[in-house]
Every structure is written in C-alpha cells, then in structure tokens.
Amino acid sequence: MDDEATLTTWMTDLRHQIHMAPELALHEVKTTALIKQTLTALGIRILDYPGATGVVAEIGQGEPTVALRADIDGLPLQEKSGLPYASKIAGHMHACGHDFHTASLLGGARLLKAHEAELNGTVRLIFQPGEEGHVGAKEMLSHDVLHGVQAIAGFHNMPQLPVGTLAVKSGALMASNDNFDVTIHGTGAHAAMPERSADVVVTLGQLITSLQTIRSRNIAPDAALVLTIADVQAGHTFNVIPDTAEFKGTIRTFNAQNRALAKQRFYELVNATVHGFGQTVTIDWDQGPSCVTNDPTLTKLIAAADADDFKIVPAHPANADDDFALYQERIPGFYGFLGSGGTGTLHQPTYSCSDAGLIYGAKFHYLAAKTLLAAVANGELTAFKPQVTPVSAQVVNG
The missing domain is CATH 3.30.70.360 (Alpha-Beta Plaits)
Structure with a gap:
C-alpha cells in the first residue's frame, strides 16, 4: 500500500491536470477520459454508463452496494488565482473545487482497491458531470445509476476551513x-x-x-x-x-x-x-434540487469513524445548493464539508485550495465506504423513507 506522501503526489498531479483543463457541465469529455484511464490503470472495473460524460465504476463484489460521489465540472469564469497550474482554457475555471473532489475520489478508489479483499460488499464510484446548474444528478439518475445502491456519501471542499477538518451536520445542510x-x-x-x-x-x-x-x-x-x-x-x-x-x-x-x-x-x-x-x-x-439532508444515523457513524483522522466540527448550513440532494431523496446519504485550506470563496475567480487536503479527501472516501457497508449490513438504516420530490426540473409558465 502507498504511503501518504506517495498518494498525495499522485492525486496532486491528477488534480493539476484537471484544473488546467476545466470543462463545463455535460461537456467534461477530456475529464471523463482521464478518470477512465486512471481507473483502468488501477484495475478498477468501469461500468457501462450510457451518458456522454461521467463515469461509474465499482470495487468489491456482492451485497450490500454503497456509493461514493464526486462532481467533475468547472465554471464559466476567468481564473485569477495566479497559480502555476491555472486554467489554460479562457473563460473556464475550476472555481468550486470539483477538480479537488475528483482527485480525492480517485485517491479513495486507490485506497479501496488496495484493500478490496477486506470489503464486505461493493463500492460504486460515481463521477458526476454537470453539478453546476443542477443537471448532472438528474442525468445520472435517468440512467439508473443508483440501481441496487443502499447508501451514499460525498463531500464539498470548503477553502475557509483548515486542512484536516470535517464539518458535519445531521438533517438539512444545504438549501x-x-x-x-x-x-x-x-x-x-x-x-x-x-x-x-x-x-x-x-x-x-x-x-x-x-x-x-x-x-x-x-x-x-x-x-x-x-x-x-x-x-x-x-x-x-x-x-x-x-x-x-x-x-x-x-x-x-x-x-x-x-x-x-x-x-x-x-x-x-x-x-x-x-x-x-x-x-x-x-x-x-x-x-x-431540494435540501441536502443528512441521514442522522450515517452522520453519527461517519463522524465517529473519522474522529481519529479528522478534526470533527459542527457544519453551518449553507444557502448554496448541491444536486447530491437528488440521491438523498432516494437512499440514505451523508454529505460533509471538508477543509481545503485555500483562498477566496467558492465561485470566485481568486478561489484556490490546498493540495495538502487531498489526502483527507481520499481518507474520507475510504472510511465512508467502509462505514456505509457496515451500516447497511447491520440494518441500521431501515427506518429511511424516500422523499417524494421529483427528479426532473419543473418549468412552469404563467
């Protein structure tokens, strides 16, 4: 198994590649290709997903099946971060840290693959296109990406939180x-x-x-x-x-x-x-999307599982939205705020985050996958009732 320095260097290289070539919602062709190439090199099986962009893969085998999700798209902003690996695409930028999310899930996948024999079930990896504009989760759900999945986890980086911090909250987290x-x-x-x-x-x-x-x-x-x-x-x-x-x-x-x-x-x-x-x-x-609403049991279990590796703090609700909520309408889910120790704020042209946070992103996914598998196997999520909010956006003319 890789040491943390080796894994961090590997994720940092991937993140910088993605950061320099941001692609907008549902046009993440090169990003999709890089993800597939990376997963293939790790020996991770890629599922037949019919969407034009986005990747679905699996590690482990048998039941139960749980999922980890990262978004992969950028924003239509001109980068002003001054970073040596700043965007090379005029008017496009990873100003929300989805490059950080993608590299972290790839790092988590590498950890999980190294421990595949220890997994009591299947971990599905969802690399989602089009989070900006809340179109990607609807697209993936239309292709039944959650088929057989019983719980899901993910995170959003927060540059104002120090690296190594995980902010958690049960119930409504994002608007x-x-x-x-x-x-x-x-x-x-x-x-x-x-x-x-x-x-x-x-x-x-x-x-x-x-x-x-x-x-x-x-x-x-x-x-x-x-x-x-x-x-x-x-x-x-x-x-x-x-x-x-x-x-x-x-x-x-x-x-x-x-x-x-x-x-x-x-x-x-x-x-x-x-x-x-x-x-x-x-x-x-x-x-x-409806509110990102965390399952109380999963919130408690993931916070406990991460306590030795992270500083766990209460999360402040955010008026920003995230279409991770659409997955939570169907199955129990947990979404946290991961400290990325950067500058600026999300969706600003001066936004940046620290590569030092990537190892915590990988650990989050590794620990969350094991926690979800155990929670399902132990029957701890049986009280969950799916929400009835529709998937597709509703347009009303009046």
Whole structure:
C-alpha cells in the first residue's frame, strides 16, 4: 500500500491536470477520459454508463452496494488565482473545487482497491458531470445509476476551513434551489410621452421591492429564506420606454413548506402587479434540487469513524445548493464539508485550495465506504423513507 506522501503526489498531479483543463457541465469529455484511464490503470472495473460524460465504476463484489460521489465540472469564469497550474482554457475555471473532489475520489478508489479483499460488499464510484446548474444528478439518475445502491456519501471542499477538518451536520445542510426568469410585456413609447405606454420599467421597479416582502412578511423571522434578483434587463437608450423588461433570480430555503409558500406568493405578487399595470407576464420557473439532508444515523457513524483522522466540527448550513440532494431523496446519504485550506470563496475567480487536503479527501472516501457497508449490513438504516420530490426540473409558465 502507498504511503501518504506517495498518494498525495499522485492525486496532486491528477488534480493539476484537471484544473488546467476545466470543462463545463455535460461537456467534461477530456475529464471523463482521464478518470477512465486512471481507473483502468488501477484495475478498477468501469461500468457501462450510457451518458456522454461521467463515469461509474465499482470495487468489491456482492451485497450490500454503497456509493461514493464526486462532481467533475468547472465554471464559466476567468481564473485569477495566479497559480502555476491555472486554467489554460479562457473563460473556464475550476472555481468550486470539483477538480479537488475528483482527485480525492480517485485517491479513495486507490485506497479501496488496495484493500478490496477486506470489503464486505461493493463500492460504486460515481463521477458526476454537470453539478453546476443542477443537471448532472438528474442525468445520472435517468440512467439508473443508483440501481441496487443502499447508501451514499460525498463531500464539498470548503477553502475557509483548515486542512484536516470535517464539518458535519445531521438533517438539512444545504438549501433547496428554485430559479426564476420573468419577462414583463407592456407597450413602449417615447420617454417624454409616458401616458401612451404601459411602462414595464415602473412595473419592474415595483417588483424588485415588493418581492422582498415574501421574506419579510410571509416567512417566519427565525426561518432561513433568501430571495435574490440577480439579473435585470430593460431598455437600451435614454428616450425610449421599452416594450419588455426581464429579471432573473433565485430562492433558497431549508424548509419544504416555506419553499412552496415562496413560490405561491411569487406568482401571486408578480401576476397581480403586472396585471394591475395593464401588462402581461411570462414566468419560467426552474425547480432545482431540494435540501441536502443528512441521514442522522450515517452522520453519527461517519463522524465517529473519522474522529481519529479528522478534526470533527459542527457544519453551518449553507444557502448554496448541491444536486447530491437528488440521491438523498432516494437512499440514505451523508454529505460533509471538508477543509481545503485555500483562498477566496467558492465561485470566485481568486478561489484556490490546498493540495495538502487531498489526502483527507481520499481518507474520507475510504472510511465512508467502509462505514456505509457496515451500516447497511447491520440494518441500521431501515427506518429511511424516500422523499417524494421529483427528479426532473419543473418549468412552469404563467
């Protein structure tokens, strides 16, 4: 078996290769090829997965079957980290650390393969494309990637946490995600003759303010919900009232009832306001992942299994989303925050993380796989009830 220094060097080389050539969601062709090449060299069997990108592989044999997941896609950002292995693809960057995730799961696979004879069951490795934009898990689930799997684990790196730290939380860890794209249709006119218009800019301004009352007047003060309008488009010059205006944004929350209420109030406010100004509206609603919700038993077991190798700390809930939640809708799962000791924050062009954290990523996967296998074999997850949230995104026009 490799020592930690050898394994770290091996993972670091893989991570740097991936970091220099980031690929966007569902276009991770070269990344997929590198993963397959690496797994093949390790003697790990690769399953016949029909998706254009992404890899599914297995170590061990027999029942039970558990899974480990890492995401592999990058973001449409221009890197400004100054790293010697910075992205060589203009406008693309691994600004969320999915290169760290991929290299860590490959390291975990190498550890598991070295101990394959000790595994009491099968460990399925899921290298998921397209986490950004919450499309990848849906794609993989449509190909039945969880067939026979009884529990799953994964992590997200956190550059603000020190290397060697694992933050854990039972229950809701990351928020649900709903995105909206609204187009208001009115009547344009000369800016000096507003009485001849149905002014969409006025309506837009009213909605930017009034939609915030969902948070302040419909949701309890002690409940977490964020409604952000992040993109506003209207007009093109100083003396023309435009025919249309558009705004886009997102809603994040940790409560299914508040999620439904926020959507209901959003439609009510938008429709009433627009119609009140004599205009019409189109609402495109993208229902993203539900909350990342950790199984209490798995959270306790994984924290205990990792206690000798990690500093275990409480995790603070994150308003960011992750489509790992879609797996947890079907089977018990655990998702943690792993310290990667970097700079910047996730999704920033200055983001970076430390290669020293990779060995902890590999250990996490190795220990999580053994813990999941034991938990299933011991019947500790029998109380799990699958959630009923649909897999596919729901788009509503109104």
